Amino acid sequence: MRTRRLRPLLGLLFALVTTAIALGPMLLWRHERADTIRAALDQRLVGQMEEVLHGELTGIRPADSLTWLVNVDDGWADPFTDTVLEPPLFTWIREAGGSADFREFELDDERFRGFIRPTSVGQGYVTLAEADARDDDLAALDRRLAAMALGVLVASGVLGVVLSGLSISPMRRLMGDQQSFLADAAHEMRTPLAVIMASSSQALARPRSSEEYVRSLSEIRSAAERAATGVNEMLDLVRFESGQTMPRVGPLRLDLLAEEIAAAVRPDDAEIVAEPSDPVVVAADMALLRQAIENVVRNAARRASRVEMLTRVDRHDGVIEVVDDGPGFDPAILPRVFERYQRGDRRGEAGIGLAIVRAIATAHGGSVSATNNGGGVGATVTIRIPLART
Numbered sequence: 001m002r003t004r005r006l007r008p009l010l011g012l013l014f015a016l017v018t019t020a021i022a023l024g025p026m027l028l029w030r031h032e033r034a035d036t037i038r039a040a041l042d043q044r045l046v047g048q049m050e051e052v053l054h055g056e057l058t059g060i061r062p063a064d065s066l067t068w069l070v071n072v073d074d075g076w077a078d079p080f081t082d083t084v085l086e087p088p089l090f091t092w093i094r095e096a097g098g099s100a101d102f103r104e105f106e107l108d109d110e111r112f113r114g115f116i117r118p119t120s121v122g123q124g125y126v127t128l129a130e131a132d133a134r135d136d137d138l139a140a141l142d143r144r145l146a147a148m149a150l151g152v153l154v155a156s157g158v159l160g161v162v163l164s165g166l167s168i169s170p171m172r173r174l175m176g177d178q179q180s181f182l183a184d185a186a187h188e189m190r191t192p193l194a195v196i197m198a199s200s201s202q203a204l205a206r207p208r209s210s211e212e213y214v215r216s217l218s219e220i221r222s223a224a225e226r227a228a229t230g231v232n233e234m235l236d237l238v239r240f241e242s243g244q245t246m247p248r249v250g251p252l253r254l255d256l257l258a259e260e261i262a263a264a265v266r267p268d269d270a271e272i273v274a275e276p277s278d279p280v281v282v283a284a285d286m287a288l289l290r291q292a293i294e295n296v297v298r299n300a301a302r303r304a305s306r307v308e309m310l311t312r313v314d315r316h317d318g319v320i321e322v323v324d325d326g327p328g329f330d331p332a333i334l335p336r337v338f339e340r341y342q343r344g345d346r347r348g349e350a351g352i353g354l355a356i357v358r359a360i361a362t363a364h365g366g367s368v369s370a371t372n373n374g375g376g377v378g379a380t381v382t383i384r385i386p387l388a389r390t
Contacts, residue, residue: 007164014160019153026152030145034138041134042102045115048127052080053117066112066128073122085112089126092116096124104131111135192227196220236291236356247285247363251388254280254289254318258309261293270301270324274309282318282385284364289385292360292368293320295353296381300324304378317366317384328372328379337370354381361385 048065055061067080070089077089085107092103096116103114111131118124203216255277262274282289293309300307304326311320329337338358354370361368366385373380 007161010164010167011157011161014163015153015157018156018160019149022152022156023149026145026148030141033141037134037137037141041113041129041131042115045102045113045127045129048129049115049117049125052125052127068126069124070126071123085128087112087114087126087128092126093118093122093124097121189227189231192223195223199223247288247360249283249285249364251281252284252286252289254282254284254320254385255311257286257290257293258311258320261290261297262309265294265297265301267298267301270304271306272297272301272309273306275311277311278313280311280313280318280320281388281390283388284385288360289364292357292383293322295357296322296383299353300326300379300381303327313387314384316387318387320383320385322381322383323373323378324380325378328376329370331372334370334372338368357381357383 048067051062052065052067061067061080063081065080066083066085068089069078069080070093071077072090072093075090087103087105092101092114093116095101095103096118098118098121100118101116103116105112105114112128113131113134114126114128116124116126199216199219203213208216255274258274262272265272297307297309300322301324304324306325308323309320310323311318313319338354358368361383364385366383368381368383370379370381372378
């Protein structure tokens with residue numbers, strides 16, 4: 001499943017689970033609030049009944065009270081006020097027996113709630129109150145609960161999409177790295193394999209002399225070496241970027257390392273020079289830093305006749321500058337020259353050597369940058385590595 005489709009699905013699942021969890025407390029709150037609303041009407045009826053009983057003792061009946069004195073045995077009900085309401089008074093008194101109770105009934109879409117207060121078996125008082133206001137409050141409570149649930153659903157859905165995006169990002173990067181690795185592998189192997197196929201096909205096309213076979217085999221070997229180098233560089237870059245390869249940091253004389261590289265790298269068409277300098281001691285992995293500097297030097301030597309390495313201390317960093325007298329970097333590519341397969345100029349090769357340089361510098365807590373020299377001649381690549389603690 002594509003991560004683009006997985007993200008909203010995870011967000012929806014998170015929203016549903018969160019809403020289901022939140023629904024429990026919300027329903028409990030709704031139940032308690034509804035009980036309070038119902039209890040308010042019941043308390044009103046109880047108070048109304050107390051006024052009735054008090055009036056009976058004093059001989060003053062409340063004139064506007066929907067109350068009846070009911071005698072089931074004799075079959076009469078005495079209303080305290082004129083009313084058209086005819087609740088099932090006899091049934092309520094019989095069902096109540098000797099205990100106080102509440103009952104409800106409807107008339108013309110109006111709901112009423114009654115409180116029954118027996119005085120003896122088959123006789124007692126019944127008082128009524130309209131229940132529409134209570135029902136309206138309960139309906140409003142349900143609407144409020146629905147709005148709260150919808151709000152939780154929407155908010156948790158948005159949060160779920162954000163959180164799923166954050167959780168999917170590493171997987172998306174991993175999948176992207178995997179696809180990039182496969183694309184890079186195909187890119188790196190395409191040209192060498194084409195050379196191998198062409199040379200082998202040419203060698204097998206007809207009988208040839210020993211010298212011609214040697215020449216074809218040399219071309220095949222060179223192409224295979226190039227493919228192996230490219231694949232190894234690509235694997236190195238993947239290990240650096242994934243954190244699988246971590247530098248073993250120790251004090252390292254950057255100035256001496258530059259001299260060693262100048263002595264070891266001997267291209268046919270370029271002079272490599274390490275300019276003398278004061279000691280520069282950095283905290284670095286010698287093998288990794290050597291690989292990074294050599295990559296820069298070899299890349300510069302392919303397009304220049306002279307390459308110089310200058311080392312110095314700049315505040316908390318040890319700095320090595322690789323300066324060449326070649327054509328410089330294409331200004332359009334310069335900001336991306338340390339990305340994979342960027343061709344710096346027409347004479348340079350597209351590859352991942354400079355991308356490895358950036359990965360190694362970053363792994364050391366340093367940085368790398370590239371600029372073109374003034375006058376349109378040459379370029380400078382600067383690597384910064386933190387100084388070793390003394």
